Amino acid sequence: xxxxxxxxxxxxxxxxxxxxxxxxxxxxxxxxxxxxxxxxxxxxxxxxxxxxxxxxxxxxxxxxxxxxxxxxxxxxxxxxxxxxxxxxxxxxxxxxxxxxxxxxxxxxxxxxxxxxxxxxxxxxxxxxxxxxxxxxxxxxxxxxxxxxxxxxxxxxxxxxxxxxxxxxxxxxxxxxxxxxxxxxxxxxxxxxxxxxxxxxxxxxxxxxxxxxxxxxxxxxxxxxxxxxxxxxxxxxxxxxxxxxxxxxxxxxxxxxxxxxxxxxxxxxxxxxxxxxxxxxxxxxxxxxxxxxxxxxxxxxxxxxxxxxxxxxxxxxxxx
Ligand code: C5P
Numbered sequence: 592x593x594x595x596x597x598x599x600x601x602x603x604x605x606x607x608x609x610x611x612x613x614x615x616x617x618x619x620x621x622x623x624x625x626x627x628x629x630x631x632x633x634x635x636x637x638x639x640x641x642x643x644x645x646x647x648x649x650x651x652x653x654x655x656x657x658x659x660x661x662x663x664x665x666x667x668x669x670x671x672x673x674x675x676x677x678x679x680x681x682x683x684x685x686x687x688x689x690x691x692x693x694x695x696x697x698x699x700x701x702x703x704x705x706x707x708x709x710x711x712x713x714x715x716x717x718x719x720x721x722x723x724x725x726x727x728x729x730x731x732x733x734x735x736x737x738x739x740x741x742x743x744x745x746x747x748x749x750x751x752x753x754x755x756x757x758x759x760x761x762x763x764x765x766x767x768x769x770x771x772x773x774x775x776x777x778x779x780x781x782x783x784x785x786x787x788x789x790x791x792x793x794x795x796x797x798x799x800x801x802x803x804x805x806x807x808x809x810x811x812x813x814x815x816x817x818x819x820x821x822x823x824x825x826x827x828x829x830x831x832x833x834x835x836x837x838x839x840x841x842x843x844x845x846x847x848x849x850x851x852x853x854x855x856x857x858x859x860x861x862x863x864x865x866x867x868x869x870x871x872x873x874x875x876x877x878x879x880x881x882x883x884x885x886x887x888x889x890x891x892x893x894x895x896x897x898x899x900x901x902x903x904x905x906x907x908x909x910x
Contacts, residue, residue: 596891596892596894596895597895598848598891598894599881599884599894601880601881601882601884602881603877603880603881604817604818605818605877607877608870608877609866609870612866612867612870612871612872615867615872615873616821616872619821619822619823619872619873620821620822623822624822625764625765625766625824626765626766627766627806627809627822628766629810629822631810631813631814632814633813633814633816633817634814634815635817637815637885640885640886641910643811643815643885643886644903644910645908645910646811647833647905648836648837648905648908648910649910650807650810650811651804651807651808651811651833652801652803652804652807653801653804653833653834653837654801654803654804655672655673655676655677655798655799656770656799656800657672658672658674660770661770661771662770662771671785671786671789672799673796673797673798675796677757677759677798677838678838680796681710681731681757683840684709684710684839684840685709685840685841686707686709686839686840686841686843687708687709687710687712687835687839687841687842687843688705688708688710688711688727688842688843688845689711689712689828689831689832689835689843689844690705690711690712690714690717690726690727690845690846691714691828691844691845691846691898692713692714692715692717692828692857692858692859692860693846693849693854693858693868693869693898694854694855694856694857694858694859694868695846695849695850695853695854695859695898696725696726696845696846696859696898697725697852697854697856697859698725698852699725699726699845699850699852699897699898700724700725701725701726701727701845701897702722702723702727702728703727704727704897705729705845706728708843709839710729710731710732710835710838711727711729711730711731712731712732712733712831712834712835713730713732713733713756714733714734714735714827714828715733715734715735715736715739715827716735716739716745716750716752717858717859718752718860722859722860725859726859730755730756731756731757732756732757732758732759732835733756733758733759734760734761734800734830734831734834735747735753735758735759735760735827736760736761736762736779736827737760737761737763737777737778737779738778738779740760740779740784740788741779741781741784742779747784747788748784748788748791753788754792754795757795757796757797757798758788758795758797759798759799759800760785760797760798760799761799761800761802761805761830762777762779762781762800762802763778763805763823763824764776764803764805764806766806767803767806768802770801770802770803773802785797785799800830800834804830804833805825805830806824808825808829808830808833809824809825809875811882812825812829812875812879813878815882816875816878816881820878821873821874821875823873823874823875824874825874825875825879826871826874826875826876826879828847828876828879829874829876829879829883832844832847832883832902835904836902836903836904836905837904838904839904840903840904840906841901841902841903841904841907842901842902842903842904843889843899843900843902844883844899844900844901844902845898845899847883847898848880848883848887848894848898848900850894850895850896850897850898850899851895851896852898853869855868855869883900883902884900886900886902887900887902888901888902888903889901
C-alpha cells in the first residue's frame with residue numbers, strides 16, 4: 592500500500608550522513624572556495640510548496656550567455672554563440688523527462704516511459720546506447736559541466752555521444768559574480784574547447800549557461816535548509832531540473848530521488864561505487880533532494896517504484 596513505502600526523508604540533515612561525508616561537508620564549509628557570504632533568510636518553518644515554486648520561478652534567472660553579454664560581445668564570440676534563444680529552439684514543450692545518471696536506473700526498465708516524453712534531458716557522459724531498456728534513447732538536451740569539456744581524457748571533442756541534442760555547458764562562478772569576474776576566474780578553462788567544438792559542429796546548438804543562475808538557486812536551497820549547506824554550486828542534476836521547469840509544462844525526474852533500487856553504484860553506466868554520488872560531497876546534493884522531494888506533486892509510490900518525481904513547469908504556476 593502507498594502509505595507504507597519508505598522513500599527519501601525530505602528533512603534529511605547532515606547528522607544522517609556517514610561520518611566521512613560529514614567531514615567532507617565541514618571541509619567545504621571552512622574552505623569556502625567561492626567566497627559565499629549568505630545574508631538571506633533561513634526559514635525555520637517550511638514555506639508552502641506553491642510559494643516555493645513561485646520563488647524559484649521569480650528568483651532564478653535561467654538564461655544562456657548571449658552575444659550581448661560582455662565580454663562575449665565581440666564579433667568573434669558572436670559567431671560562436673547560438674543566435675536563437677533556447678526556448679525558441681525547443682519550442683513550447685509539454686511533458687519533459689530529466690534522467691539522473693544514478694546507478695539505481697539499472698534494471699529499471701524505464702526506457703519506454705522516458706522516451707514517451709516530448710523532450711529528454713541527460714547529463715555529462717551518460718550514454719543511451721546499450722542502456723535503452725533502462726534509460727531510453729531520446730536525448731533532446733545534454734547538460735555538461737566544464738570539467739568534462741576541458742579535461743582531455745573525457746574525449747569531449749571526439750566522443751560521438753555528444754553529437755545529438757542541444758548541448759549546454761556550465762561552470763562554477765564565484766558567489767554572485769558578474770559574467771566578467773567569472774570569465775577571469777573560470778573553474779575550468781573550457782572556452783577554447785567550446786570554440787573548437789562549435790567549429791567542428793556548427794549546426795548543433797551549444798549554449799553556455801549564464802552562471803547567475805547557480806547562486807540564485809543556491810540561495811533558495813540555503814534559505815530553505817535548517818543548516819549550512821555546502822558553499823558550492825548545485826549539482827548538474829539540480830540545474831537541469833530547473834532548466835526544464837522553465838521550458839516545459841511538466842517535468843518528470845527519474846532517479847534523482849532514489850527508488851527502491853537505491854545503490855552506491857555511482858552511475859548506471861559504470862562500476863564505480865561511492866555513497867557520495869547519492870548523498871553529495873562537493874555539491875549540496877542532500878539539500879537539493881530534500882527540496883525536490885518536498886516539491887513533488889506525484890506519489891511516494893512513484894518514487895519508491897520508479898524513482899519518479901513530478902514537478903510543474905513554471906509557466907503553469909499561478910503566483
Ligand atoms: O555524476 P553526474 O553529475 O554526471 O550525474 C548527473 C546528476 O545526476 C548529478 O549531478 C546528480 O544530481 C544526479 N545523480 C544522483 N545520484 C547519483 C548520480 C547522479 O542524484 N548516484
